[in-house]
Amino acid sequence: MTIRASERGTEREITLSRRELLLRTGVLGAGAVVGGLWPSAARATVPDALRPLLAQVADPAIQLLVRDTYAGLAVFAVPGPDPYSQAQRVTTAAPGGVEAKAPELLAHTLDSYISLPDAYAQALVAAFRTGVEDVPIPHSLLGGALSALELVGATMDDVLRLALANDETVPASLPLALLMNFAATQVRPSSVVGPIPSSPFANLTWSEKGLAFERIEQADPAIVALIDANAPQPLKEGASGLLRFVGNAMLVFAPFAGYSEYGVFDRSTLRATRRPIGWDLSRYMPGRTTPADGWPEFLGYYQDRRETHTAPEFGGP
């Protein structure tokens, strides 16, 4: 199937195999995945001679993919006027999650809070890199000699293959970003191209993002089978629980991050350097940048009762 999509105003064609399309939309189902059809369908595009160039661009490309995906999540929770909010077609005039630096906090929190065994994290990356198989290495990272990668059509899949081959420790934010992107391509295969070049998830509309998370939270059988097919023992068959846990974790931390002080917090002084965006959004303590020591809120005691005792039936007065 050939789909047409717009990237920076330029029409681009992508050809998805019928099998890819069916897998991404979940129609082909778990059996095909468990049977080993899916991972083997992926293909490398970069000649060996260009692999040193690929190594140069791998880290920034992965960072961009992670950053853009969590920016897509941050504005799903708390939209603003930024390009990510524009991509989801829900914007607000007031700043939102991106301006509050929620994407950085989300990735940091997930990296530290969710401790996936290395082998499991790598298995998840292997499983979900197919979601960005057709996502090119972002143009903004290429130039000079690196342009050769563009000429051979190198994709984020090549970058991830290289990372896995190097047996790198994988922080949780990467496989979870890939999970969101894989789910995004299930919801709309054409999301592999769009205004946010490195993240299919960030290219979804606001409602489509919800549908992607529906698949994650409901442990879509195709996703479960994909994880379990790749997972090492004894962690096989734990995918449903993992999806429900990480789906909620990502959704619950996103609004927390958007309304927190993280973006303006100085760890060395334990103070905000200026007023957090979330405080303005919620009209919290107007004019302050630091927590207050108290408020003139005391109204007295209900029915003027200042103390109570054990009830008479239990021996009280």
Added chain:
Amino acid sequence: MRDVIVIGAGGGGPVVAKELAARGLDVLVLEGGPWYTDPERQWSRYENDANSPADGYLRFGPADRFERPPWFRELPQNSFVWQLAGSGGTTQHYFGNCPRAMPGVFDDYAGADADAYDAAHRFPFGYRELIPYYEWVEATLPVQTAAMGTKEAVFFRGCEGVGLPVNPYKDILYDSFRPQENAILQPGGTAGRTNDEALLTYPQATGCTFCGYCFQGCFEPRRAPRNLKAKRQTDNSYIPMMLTAQRWAADGRRVTFTPNAFVTRILWDAARTDRAVARGVRWRDTQTGEQHEETAQVVVMSAGCTEDPRLWLNSQLPNPNGWVGRGYTDHAIDWLVGVFDEYTGNSKGASSSARVDYPGRGALEQVGLPPALEGFAMGFSDSGVRGVYDNGRPLTGRWDGLAGRVYGADLKSVLSDVDRLVNVLVLTDDDVEPDDRVVRSTFPEDENGPIPRVRIKGRERSARTLANREFLANRAADILHAAGARRVLRMDFGPLPLHVHSTMRMGSSADDSVLDEHAEARWVDRLFVADNAALANALGGPNPTLTNQALATRTCERIFAKYFGGDPWVGSESPVSSLDDRVTAGVLAGEAG
């Protein structure tokens, strides 16, 4: 050899330490997290800096929060377990709410509604027996009737509007509302009467200053001695007392407190084929990695509902009926938000100062939060995202629309003024269920050994639990509407165990309990449990810390009588308040850290 080793300095452990130190015993308290000796400097009270599970100062992890990751626990479902390491434990987070348990959850209950409770898992003694221990703890903390701010006035208006009567007692006797009985000192002097920070220091201000940061740990009023801070988290109450016992008790002996000491094993001997005897613990210094062992005549587990089973299982202690870690009750909590056209003062004042109790059903409590925690609460759901998907769970009721997360532009609208919201927390009287449990995870172990896996069924809870939860959510919506809410939203939380109980439960039957009626392990002599894990059930819905502390006090009398030949004291002596001048003198002398 010590007399007693207590594992954990949270809600229960310091109670045991304080009570037994007052009897002159040599007590060692081991805490896996840090010791917060100067919170006015250590704690910022910013929401992420306090609460981030990654590196917040109230996280569950080693002390060096910016250098090392937290301790991961496997949760194979939509859930978030809010554990906390460090002096005070989860009482750092708690709102100080101190209701007594429902009388109907004890074995002497003969009310007409006796069948309305979890009748299969009652406490193995009577409610009346616990009342002297309640009164002892209420005087020690102390517990006081909560002051009222705007958000409480709004909530009470709703309660009056739906025709609920007021409960003027400490005991819960009928469907009723009331100000909370809180372990928070009532405001005095300038507290609650100004926002001029120059006027809000001790002794001009005493008690609660209405700052609104109960969840971030309390150090108000500034400059107050530690035992005179407003919220009575244990590091402001029982820990100062345990460290100054030589001052305020005739035979008192100061407790030895060792933070950054993660207990990895209970040391025990096989007494007979079917019994064991605890003889000490092995612990790991979380900063140096050094291993230590210490022996004692009695060991008390107070590490919490998730960590007690972890420690028991990792120690390979006997578990013949398989109930270690089972019966994980959590009040099946839920959350509703009322959006008002008037000022509610939601972000100010003690976080929860009003409640409604429905015996046989559970309870509701009004909660105020700052904005990021509001965002967290409105992002937590088992019903998807409002307007997009419902996770196959289209819950409707007296609230507006379907339950689910409030997200996107709707969230920005709802949270456009944090002080025009009123939240209601649903505390369900939930059943003890054997399949909700803590086991050892198949994930790799961490530096402290195999990690726990917490399995909570959530949607598949018992029919009684689910019916109670729906009843309470509808009553909460009615109250918010009656109070004048323009819009009422229900989140339908997935499991969010803020209140956890009964994973090492005491019970009448040896078939479904770990502890006997005195909180001693059925198969391990000299091993006791003194925290929420020891509770027989979910108390009928009331917040658990007070009952945990009352039960721990009762357990101390048993320990002292059985293993040290002493006499009980609660019925014959008067309690010393944690506000006592002798405690204050010890704090000012630097004895409490």
